[in-house]
Amino acid sequence: MRVLFVGHGPAHIPWIIPLAWATRLAGHEVRVAVRPQCVTPVTRAGLVAVPVGDEAAVGAVAARRLPLWPGRLRSADQAAGALEADLADTLVEKMIAVADTLTDDLVDFARFWRPDIVVHDTAAAAGLVAAAAIKVPAVGHTFGVSLGVHCENEADLRPSYARLFERFGIDPVVGPSVWIDPCPPGLRTPHAVRRADMRYVPFSGPAALPPWLRTGRDSDRPLVCITGGITTTALDEIRDHVVASLRELGADVVLALTTAQAENLPALPKGVRVVEFFPLDVLLAHCDALVHHGGVSSGMIAVTHGLPQLLLPQNAFQEHWAHLVCASGAGTALPAKAAEDAVGTAMRDLLARPSYQQRARSLRAEIDATPTPDRLVGFLEQCASAGHTNVHTPAEAEGR
Structure with missing residues (x-):
């Protein structure tokens, strides 16, 4: 099986490393597509990076300042202080704008390499486009919080999201999503997207003990x-x-x-x-x-x-x-x-x-009670074989 991981910014890369390595150790081919700025963190982890996008163009969009000043939360009794709706919406629009600078290169690579499944950071909407372009399943991977680009039904379809797909002559991905989520339930906010629980395994690089x-x-x-x-x-x-x-x-x-x-x-x-x-x-x-x-x-x-x-x-x-x-x-x-x-x-x-x-x-x-990354590899295998993500996660299979 070929698995294409799609990363987001530098702070997000460590989140996808454990599952990428578990997939590789299971004998599958793995590539990690990232903007040029993130190539070194990927290769430093011993994985094969695929640079996509022009860093100047990506960086210009990523550097856009957002209204993130303190105090932009709803009260703490609402999802433990969730981001205000307009701020969350602004963050998602920025994620879509970043994806717009990456999709040309990413779709080209996906059409060349032909992965069987795409695992994308939930902030990396370009992964959804690449998967749709070659008609393979896409699975999200959170970066610790319940935020990302998705479209669960037609009513949620954003024009900016639809345009990501339309220029490649493909329909936007609309329908139930699944996100691999390493965040424990006690720190997780409610969200519409179905979760595939995975144990959080920290990765912050190599070291020699002093x-x-x-x-x-x-x-x-x-x-x-x-x-x-x-x-x-x-x-x-x-x-x-x-x-x-x-x-x-x-x-x-x-x-x-x-x-x-x-x-x-x-x-x-x-x-x-x-x-x-x-x-x-x-x-x-x-x-x-x-x-x-x-x-x-x-x-x-x-x-x-x-x-x-x-x-x-x-x-x-x-x-x-x-x-x-x-x-x-x-x-x-x-x-x-x-x-x-x-x-x-x-x-x-x-x-x-x-x-x-x-x-x-x-x-x-x-x-410690959640499934380890190697068990999520089996979930990815089943999704790739079925051609969709409507298969049991490890936690769901245990609960049957």
Whole structure:
């Protein structure tokens, strides 16, 4: 079987790596189509990348600024603070505009390589077009949140979505979709699309363990990781006072940064370490808590280690994830412009109250109970053989 994976932006690539590798290890041929900017993360994972689109054109669309300022959520009792409808709609339209810059190359490659099935990031609508062009099933793959491009019925058909298909002389994909979803139920918002549950397996790149991670801790002080993610500068402006607040609590701190972020650091106090481009899933195995910007990947990796989280979201999308974590009981959040002393107070509570870690461990148990990626390969095989996605997912098969 030939399987074409279609990725989205850099922060999304790690989400599709585990299933892509599980498919490859099952003996199938795998290609991962991505914009040029994302080729290196794919090849660094040992997979074959197919560059599609012109990076200048893709980047110009992807860089369009959206009204993502804080406070663009509905109240927390509505799907744990869902994005306002107009903002979600704007995000989907941007995804469609990005897809429009990629579909020519992607459809050309699909017609040449003839995959048996397409697995696309739910933000990568170009995958739907490529699958329709060669008449094979398309399966979505979420990036931790219930957002993406789909059309469940004729009433939902967007003109911009239809145009993606029409220029290739094909009908737009309309009808029930299925999304492979690694997000545990306790952090998942309601959504119309049918889900195929899959265990979340973190992937954040290779590493060589430094000496301090090859031995036991040299103190009984809590070790707290701070990160703003690898694709944002979300915490750059407030990082120093966050570090100072944690040190005042007596916690040791490790900063997970990009090389560019590390170059601009001031002198660090004793008890603070820095790691550059180090896999967060490896690092958090040694930590007691995570402070971060509200990135979905950062937060999910913390969940896999049963760690409580302090979130400092800087935009509405990050606030959305923060609301989900807070609603689950696995963490707490502060507004973007919280007073400096609020960080120390929140972290003291996070480390002292057992319920945060208990809820984080409960979410980890939900992850552990879901089907592993290799079992989803069988689902893809069945979809490819049937020519559609209306087959039982592993979880559905177990429930029969």
